[in-house]
Amino acid sequence: KAGVTQTPRYLIKTRGQQVTLSCSPISGHRSVSWYQQTPGQGLQFLFEYFSETQRNKGNFPGRFSGRQFSNSRSEMNVSTLELGDSALYLCASSLAGQGQLGDQETQYFGPGTRLLVL
């Protein structure tokens, strides 16, 4: 089975621009979660989507948004980019409600999109 894929892998933007990142989950996984990784703050949860609905959200400003499509693929968007948005953005997929109880919450991560804001 193919793993989680993310595109693009690298991105350079300037302050004030917006960016859209894409994530394709493992086939059969219906939940997609997004995380931001920075040296200072570590790994922080952005939001989670399941069946095209946002089910959970972290403490990020409204500039960070996402969506999920009927095929479970997900996108996240960051508007009005700031220098502090430079980070590695990781998405992860899970079975969430399917399979054995112990397996449902297990998240599998993609390689990430490295965003640099100048």
Place this chain on the structure above:
Amino acid sequence: GNSVTQMEGPVTLSEEAFLTINCTYTATGYPSLFWYVQYPGEGLQLLLKATKADDKGSNKGFEATYRKETTSFHLEKGSVQVSDSAVYFCALHGSGNTGKLIFGQGTTLQVKP
């Protein structure tokens, strides 16, 4: 709220040495616990997991036991290799907190030949 605390790094060991990376957590209910590993320039790889108290997760020679009495999930390996050099993250998934993993700050392991 839920939280995870890992031992500070970096940890530097010689090849074939014994590894322990400490992880303790704070959570209500019965969280699931995970160890992930991140190699330079890559995403996170699931190393092992445990979903209930006294469960032992194991993979590639690494082990961790879910200890509810001490709220710990320490990672161990009997004999490390240079290829184990990476950053290790302890994480928990809290009861009812859908899709959200809470991570420790990560511990960098460097193994020297």
